Amino acid sequence: MTDGLESVFIALDTSDPLGARHLVRTLGKGPRTAGFKIGKEFFTAHGPVGTREVTDGYPLFLDLKFHDIPNTVAGAIRSSLQLRPAIVNVHASGGAAMMRAAAQAADEAATAFDAPRPWVIAVTVLTSLDDSDLDQVGQAGPAREQVLRLARLAQDCGLDGVVCSPRELADLRRHCGPDFRLVVPGIRPDWADSGDQKRTMTPGEAISAGADRLVIGRPVTAAKDPLAALQRLASDLA
Numbered sequence: 001m002t003d004g005l006e007s008v009f010i011a012l013d014t015s016d017p018l019g020a021r022h023l024v025r026t027l028g029k030g031p032r033t034a035g036f037k038i039g040k041e042f043f044t045a046h047g048p049v050g051t052r053e054v055t056d057g058y059p060l061f062l063d064l065k066f067h068d069i070p071n072t073v074a075g076a077i078r079s080s081l082q083l084r085p086a087i088v089n090v091h092a093s094g095g096a097a098m099m100r101a102a103a104q105a106a107d108e109a110a111t112a113f114d115a116p117r118p119w120v121i122a123v124t125v126l127t128s129l130d131d132s133d134l135d136q137v138g139q140a141g142p143a144r145e146q147v148l149r150l151a152r153l154a155q156d157c158g159l160d161g162v163v164c165s166p167r168e169l170a171d172l173r174r175h176c177g178p179d180f181r182l183v184v185p186g187i188r189p190d191w192a193d194s195g196d197q198k199r200t201m202t203p204g205e206a207i208s209a210g211a212d213r214l215v216i217g218r219p220v221t222a223a224k225d226p227l228a229a230l231q232r233l234a235s236d237l238a
């Protein structure tokens, strides 16, 4: 994975392998494509074999958001390294021991499989939640403070970075420093519907605020012409 202009992971949120394959062919060499994100929908249907086939050697963000006891998460991280992902993730709310176990498992498995060590990052507060949603589930808000609290914990536990919404980027950059990886969904160009995303910004705003990688799905993948949508989005970044 290179730093710099290739800054977007495209989310392949589909269970249709042919559709996913078509998106990879169309968007793989598109402007700003850093790689592809495989999440629960595709992985549950097609597993590691389907994932390997569909991503076809492009950098993989394996987004399975592990959240379990430390021993179970460590095992899941070890297994996931067989796919040689560029990025894997866990939920920060799984706690410090779980995050430490995830980081250690990634170190050990990278050595054991002679695989590159992926970024191990923690999801803070899902971008589909706002302050009142946090209140409902008994998490201390506002979202901005909860994201910062979890990001600091993830950094203390040796994780490489976090998933956050674009709205927290400036704060996190300031508190966590330039080397802490900030991977950012909740990206909505002003021409796209927000859908179920609540804490959003445009791609240009997110990059200016300090994102390392953007994660973009439906504004591109659900467009009539996904490549044209990606090109339009890239021009917002330029």
Ligand SMILES: O=C(O)c1cc(=O)[nH]c(=O)n1[C@@H]1O[C@H](COP(=O)(O)O)[C@@H](O)[C@H]1O
Binding pocket: 011, 013, 039, 063, 065, 089, 123, 125, 126, 127, 128, 163, 164, 185, 186, 187, 197, 215, 216, 217, 218, 219
């Ligand atoms: O971990 C993620 O990637 C993630 C975390 C989060 O807080 N919010 C979030 O939307 N995501 C993922 O980012 C993608 C966003 O897709 P779109 O909303 O279609 O652009 C989806 O695949 C989500 O699963």
